[in-house]
């Protein structure tokens with residue numbers, strides 16, 4: 196079976212690594228891939244924001260199964276385009292991907308289907324923001340409606356700040372078209388949880404839950420990033436909570452989308468806040484999380500191809516995934532300056548040394564390969580991932596590997612999974 200993975204980050208490296216373990220897979224391509232992925236799949240240069248180029252790539256290789264990593268091609272309708280041409284593709288259609296591509300759609304959908312989420316107001320203009328603000332307590336969460344690559348959420352400490360940020364977004368200066376509508380939201384407190392399921396449009400199969408670390412600095416300080424690390428353990432949530440999340444969030448979302456004529460197939464990523472009032476939805480992503488996918492797939496023992504085919508063919512069942520009882524953790528090593536401006540092209544050393552460490556796998560994100568050496572080429576550079584019988588050992592292994600890898604300006608959080616270890 197010929198596989199095409201679209202994307203070129205750490206998540207796609209983890210997908211390629213796992214898919215290659217399937218006895219069904221004979222050839223694997225990644226468009227565009229990255230320096231590290233190129234060792235495990237054939238890279239195909241492409242602009243993933245251009246549907247015509249993606250169609251041209253698929254036309255050339257005629258994949259038996261395509262997996263879409265990032266949100267942008269999904270929002271552009273890559274699944275619709277590929278499916279029309281007879282290429283089996285794992286993921287939601289453009290209409291179903293609105294759960295991620297429009298936060299106002301997602302909030303109204305949640306409300307229509309009585310799924311718990313924070314109070315909110317949708318605003319298209321400054322006067323609407325001014326009228327809505329008195330109904331909120333501070334801090335207030337201000338979100339751009341459209342896709343903003345993790346930069347579309349600001350937690351404003353005062354109403355003045357909320358108004359300023361919302362108006363900046365509405366003006367188009369801050370995020371362009373993505374900010375032409377904003378969502379104001381009640382601030383929720385609690386632990387965040389990434390709960391992912393695979394759906395066939397009707398049924399769901401849960402993945403193990405994970406926790407991301409979004410802020411750049413230790414102790415959850417500094418600006419938000421795409422994610423600086425994630426972990427998963429068998430006890431991150433218990434079976435009762437898992438069943439609650441399936442019955443009160445994942446299944447109602449899938450049923451609601453079907454009822455509204457936009458059947459949801461593929462990965463549904465529920466970004467949750469575990470509040471004193473119970474779990475509440477912060478956001479949906481219509482794809483695997485990055486970096487959550489790296490530690491999640493380290494624990495997957497069953498065949499990922501089978502589960503993806505089941506989703507496409509409408510025969511998902513809740514036991515589609517078999518998991519190891521180990522724990523795993525991913526620590527992201529980033530370029531100096533990230534999530535702000537950073538320089539690329541720094542030589543990475545130490546990768547050979549960690550290649551044989553027990554239970555460790557380094558997934559590449561922003562890397563390129565030249566003359567046998569790896570260089571940085573993005574903000575998030577590597578996802579140093581480790582698996583072990585318990586979380587403490589997994590964390591030690593990941594950090595041992597991080598300490599051996601160097602590049603100019605490298606930084607990473609030292610406290611990934613630290614709160615879980617304290618509990």
Ligand code: AMP
Pocket residue numbers: 313336338348380381382383384387409419466477478
């Ligand atoms: P989102 O893209 O909507 O998940 O927002 C990105 C991050 O902002 C989340 O992972 C949270 O850390 C934070 N966030 C979003 N919405 C809220 C909220 N209502 N209350 C508190 N934090 C939030």
Ligand code: GLY
Pocket residue numbers: 407421422480483484485486487
């Ligand atoms: N780790 C968060 C995301 O994938 O959006």
